[in-house]
Amino acid sequence: MNARSVQIRELPESDIERALALAYLAFHESPPEERRGHHRETLAGLLRIGAYDGEELVGFAAAHPFTVSVPGGGELSCPGLTFVSVAPTHRRRGVLSGMVSELFARCARQGAPLVALWASEASIYGRFGFGPGGYGASVEIDSRRPLALRLAPDPRPLRLVDPADAPALLGPYFEQTRAHRAGRPARTEAWWREEWLVEKDEDDDDLSPPRIVALGDPLAGYAIYRTKSGDEEARTPGVVRVDELEADGPEAAAALWSYLTAIDLTGKVTSWGRPVDDPLPLIAADPDQVRVTSSFPAQWVRLVDVRAALEARTWAAPVDVVLAIRDERVPANAGRYRLIASPDGFSYAPTGDDPDLSLEARDLATVYMGATSVRAMVRAGLVAEHKQDAASMLDAALYTDLRPHTVDGF
Numbered sequence: 394m395n396a397r398s399v400q401i402r403e404l405p406e407s408d409i410e411r412a413l414a415l416a417y418l419a420f421h422e423s424p425p426e427e428r429r430g431h432h433r434e435t436l437a438g439l440l441r442i443g444a445y446d447g448e449e450l451v452g453f454a455a456a457h458p459f460t461v462s463v464p465g466g467g468e469l470s471c472p473g474l475t476f477v478s479v480a481p482t483h484r485r486r487g488v489l490s491g492m493v494s495e496l497f498a499r500c501a502r503q504g505a506p507l508v509a510l511w512a513s514e515a516s517i518y519g520r521f522g523f524g525p526g527g528y529g530a531s532v533e534i535d536s537r538r539p540l541a542l543r544l545a546p547d548p549r550p551l552r553l554v555d556p557a558d559a560p561a562l563l564g565p566y567f568e569q570t571r572a573h574r575a576g577r578p579a580r581t582e583a584w585w586r587e588e589w590l591v592e593k594d595e596d597d598d599d600l601s602p603p604r605i606v607a608l609g610d611p612l613a614g615y616a617i618y619r620t621k622s623g624d625e626e627a628r629t630p631g632v633v634r635v636d637e638l639e640a641d642g643p644e645a646a647a648a649l650w651s652y653l654t655a656i657d658l659t660g661k662v663t664s665w666g667r668p669v670d671d672p673l674p675l676i677a678a679d680p681d682q683v684r685v686t687s688s689f690p691a692q693w694v695r696l697v698d699v700r701a702a703l704e705a706r707t708w709a710a711p712v713d714v715v716l717a718i719r720d721e722r723v724p725a726n727a728g729r730y731r732l733i734a735s736p737d738g739f740s741y742a743p744t745g746d747d748p749d750l751s752l753e754a755r756d757l758a759t760v761y762m763g764a765t766s767v768r769a770m771v772r773a774g775l776v777a778e779h780k781q782d783a784a785s786m787l788d789a790a791l792y793t794d795l796r797p798h799t800v801d802g803f
């Protein structure tokens with residue numbers, strides 16, 4: 394086989410079963426029938442790309458029809474790439490590259506300026522122009538003793554919410570958070586029910602069904618969590634795994650964390666994808682009790698249409714810079730462009746002027762939502778600054794109050 398003998402085309406619904414078999418092969422998985430049924434149903438509603446060597450399906454990729462928040466509260470069409478799988482017999486021969494090119498061409502036709510994904514390996518997607526659009530932090534709290542905080546928790550009452558009622562109650566609240574945190578996909582009712590509120594956890598059979606605790610009425614915050622009992626003989630404590638916690642402010646967050654750390658018969662609270670600017674580590678009176686155990690690139694983002702992506706976000710300060718952009722995968726983005734933007738206006742047009750900053754598409758993706766500063770990229774030697782203070786000026790314009798963040802893995 395060579396890359397030319399492989400045809401990339403839309404994968405018909407009749408091939409979903411084959412696509413799943415390929416995906417389970419590539420990901421070394423053998424999910425139970427219930428989960429397979431869920432995958433089948435999900436894939437029926439997604440954009441699907443297949444790579445065929447003759448009649449054999451050797452590559453598969455799918456994309457959710459997401460829209461994602463961008464800085465300033467705007468919303469962009471942003472297919473969510475998932476299920477990317479290549480047969481082990483056909484790896485490293487350009488099958489993934491062919492499928493990604495097909496996806497980008499479809500995005501251009503359908504007017505989707507962004508693509509997002511969660512990478513199985515962080516080394517794969519930079520070459521395709523993706524950059525980490527946001528980071529997540531894993532947190533572990535020693536809850537064998539009361540959580541010591543430097544501020545008083547919000548005293549409003551907490552209540553448990555039936556998961557069946559959660560989309561109606563939490564949905565509008567979550568929607569508001571998307572205006573402040575870029576990178577969050579909109580959640581449909583089906584997404585709430587199938588990704589957030591399923592009875593059985595996909596990764597850990599020992600976890601309880603999802604529990605939801607809400608603060609205040611009107612809602613001032615909520616947490617979605619699962620618990621696991623401890624093992625007395627092995628002397629391991631019961632665990633509370635927090636999947637999402639959103640709150641109006643630090644006092645509301647303090648009330649929810651205090652509740653989660655005080656659940657009887659548990660001694661550890663974990664949370665894997667907190668925002669990197671989460672106030673919890675700052676408000677902990679004993680920083681040894683609340684440990685950030687890792688931080689990692691979470692959702693990766695690709696600017697397929699740089700102009701449309703830049704136009705959709707807001708600008709915190711005036712900027713006038715010439716960007717020289719390298720983009721081998723989407724040549725329409727490449728070249729020199731003068732970006733003039735401010736809180737009141739935006740223009741982005743080709744220019745023959747000397748560049749102030751030179752950068753690759755992947756690095757523009759990294760700074761686009763505010764995950765990383767342009768100055769940090771200059772210091773890292775990845776963005777070239779040809780005019781003094783150009784990076785600072787662009788950073789001031791790109792500034793967002795809160796860092797981009799999502800825990801909607803897909």
Ligand SMILES: CC(=O)SCCNC(=O)CCNC(=O)[C@H](O)C(C)(C)COP(=O)(O)OP(=O)(O)OC[C@H]1O[C@@H](n2cnc3c(N)ncnc32)[C@H](O)[C@@H]1OP(=O)(O)O
Nearest residue numbers: 419475476477478479484485486487488489490510513516
């Ligand atoms: C969004 C998601 O779904 S993430 C899930 C990704 N899928 C998986 O991890 C499942 C198991 N792995 C696979 O199915 C495949 O190995 C894939 C999809 C990762 C790669 O598919 P391939 O068809 O082998 O990739 P392709 O041949 O197009 O490689 C393109 C380039 O990426 C590089 N590359 C591919 N996979 C990797 C990797 N895992 N790590 C580092 N580089 C990689 C190749 O070396 C090649 O580099 P080059 O352009 O410098 O020659």
